[in-house]
Amino acid sequence: MDRHTERDLIERAIAGDRAAAGEFIQAHQASVYAYLLRMSGRPHLAEDIAQEAFVRVLSNLDRFDFRYRFSTWLFTIARRLYLNAVQKHKPAFDSEVVSRATGDACMAGGAVDDDESRQTRRDLLQQGLMRLSTEQREIIVLFHQLDWPIALISRHLGMPEGTVKSHLHRGRQKLRKALAETPDYAERLDLVSLGLETHTARDEGVPD
Amino acid sequence: MVAGLRRDARALDELVEMRRLAGRFHEPISTPDLTDRILHGVEQRRGFLSSRLRRRVKQGRTLVGACALLSLFLIAVAHRVNPDLFRLHAEPTPVADLDQAVVDDSIESKSVIRDVVRGLEPAGLISGAEPVRRDPVALPAIHIPELATTAPAAPPERYITLTACADAEVLALGGSHSLIARFEITTARADDASFAACPVEWPVDRFASLAVLTMQIGSSPAVSADSPVVAAGVVPLSVDPGVVSAYVGRFDPLGRSEITVDDRANPQPNLRERVSSDEDR
Numbered sequence A: 001m002d003r004h005t006e007r008d009l010i011e012r013a014i015a016g017d018r019a020a021a022g023e024f025i026q027a028h029q030a031s032v033y034a035y036l037l038r039m040s041g042r043p044h045l046a047e048d049i050a051q052e053a054f055v056r057v058l059s060n061l062d063r064f065d066f067r068y069r070f071s072t073w074l075f076t077i078a079r080r081l082y083l084n085a086v087q088k089h090k091p092a093f094d095s096e097v098v099s100r101a102t103g104d105a106c107m108a109g110g111a112v113d114d115d116e117s118r119q120t121r122r123d124l125l126q127q128g129l130m131r132l133s134t135e136q137r138e139i140i141v142l143f144h145q146l147d148w149p150i151a152l153i154s155r156h157l158g159m160p161e162g163t164v165k166s167h168l169h170r171g172r173q174k175l176r177k178a179l180a181e182t183p184d185y186a187e188r189l190d191l192v193s194l195g196l197e198t199h200t201a202r203d204e205g206v207p208d
Numbered sequence B: 001m002v003a004g005l006r007r008d009a010r011a012l013d014e015l016v017e018m019r020r021l022a023g024r025f026h027e028p029i030s031t032p033d034l035t036d037r038i039l040h041g042v043e044q045r046r047g048f049l050s051s052r053l054r055r056r057v058k059q060g061r062t063l064v065g066a067c068a069l070l071s072l073f074l075i076a077v078a079h080r081v082n083p084d085l086f087r088l089h090a091e092p093t094p095v096a097d098l099d100q101a102v103v104d105d106s107i108e109s110k111s112v113i114r115d116v117v118r119g120l121e122p123a124g125l126i127s128g129a130e131p132v133r134r135d136p137v138a139l140p141a142i143h144i145p146e147l148a149t150t151a152p153a154a155p156p157e158r159y160i161t162l163t164a165c166a167d168a169e170v171l172a173l174g175g176s177h178s179l180i181a182r183f184e185i186t187t188a189r190a191d192d193a194s195f196a197a198c199p200v201e202w203p204v205d206r207f208a209s210l211a212v213l214t215m216q217i218g219s220s221p222a223v224s225a226d227s228p229v230v231a232a233g234v235v236p237l238s239v240d241p242g243v244v245s246a247y248v249g250r251f252d253p254l255g256r257s258e259i260t261v262d263d264r265a266n267p268q269p270n271l272r273e274r275v276s277s278d279e280d281r
Helices: A002-015 A018-040 A043-060 A070-088 A095-102 A115-121 A123-127 A134-145 A150-157 A161-180 A200-206 B001-006 B007-027 B036-043 B052-079 B096-120 B193-197
Strands: B158-163 B167-174 B176-187 B212-216 B248-251 B255-261 B271-278
Touching: A002 A018, A018 A043, A018 A070, A018 A134, A018 B036, A043 A070, A070 A134, A070 A150, A095 B001, A123 A134, A123 A161, A134 A150, A134 A161, A134 B007, A150 A161, A161 B007, B176 B255
Parallel strands: none
Antiparallel strands: B158 B176, B167 B176, B176 B212, B212 B248, B248 B255, B255 B271
């Protein structure tokens, strides 16, 4: 969605246009949900947080500053809501210790062995992500899942670009290692033809 | 760099593996449609309007704003034309009108007192009646039966002039009312109507201790000889040349009452009979 269209939709939504608000939701809910699902590993929690994030944003559209992108604002609120949820259920132990000990994908802040977690555990990638620290997981999700450039991630998280790159590199290493430790990893991994494209262009960071 | 990677097989494997993992991120994720739930949540917080209703609301707001502006404009014009229109309280009068206001107040006060005085029934002179004491002065009525009321040969230089005043005290005296009025000693004024109405002029030097006079006052124009009328102003001690009564007293604000009677019938003109108040008796 280009800026002009986005602005037009925002102004219509501020004026009370229900259809414009619906268009916003349709345009962004997939990426927000994917982000929250990757972060939490729990579909129901991702739904709840995504819903609350949209409601808050659409209820306060009149405060939106048109100098920024709507998606950035939306993800900022979604991130805060997720961190609040994590904080609320944070256990007294380190999640990385737990994940190393159990070998299970668990949400930072405590695992719940319910149906949704079992389904997610089947997803190798999600399993590997849950072994990362929150910062590493978030940066990897923003970079690989949402295709955000380094500069935008840096602004979004309030981190220097060098730190973002460092977390990205270490997160990737850890993710590979975590996946390699999975027993059936080698069988499940698709072998695709070699390609040598790198992420250099995005690593340089193109401001949004 | 690419050439370097081709030589380093391990690094190449790692890169390939990472690209595969990155590709997994872009696999579609089944996303639930949260649109209705979100819109419901927003509606609960702030609500949506249909486009028609939005237009109506906008038009209404514009109309209200225009009416408010028009009202202010009309008020400004009306105030310009008639400044008193929206005045909530009376404009304070300037000091320049003060003297006129004092005169007006004086005239009104005099008319009020005149009305009070007129309301008193004219009564005849009282003789031999017991006074009714009212604070703080008690004035017994003393009749001086015979007193020559010879007009002085020359016009007196000073006269006693009685004026009605707001703090006049009404005494019940022998069945009638007497008004204690303020007095002053003035020079004669030939054009004073009240002065001309009095048949007798009493020079003040005949009353050494005169301080307060009581008089019976009736200002009705149609009076008979039985109901003498004494106008406020120059007051004779008798309204009837043949019968003279004198009520002379001194009003002491401290409470003492002293009454001095000048008995003109007495051949000794300087004789004074001091009559004390009821309490002193």
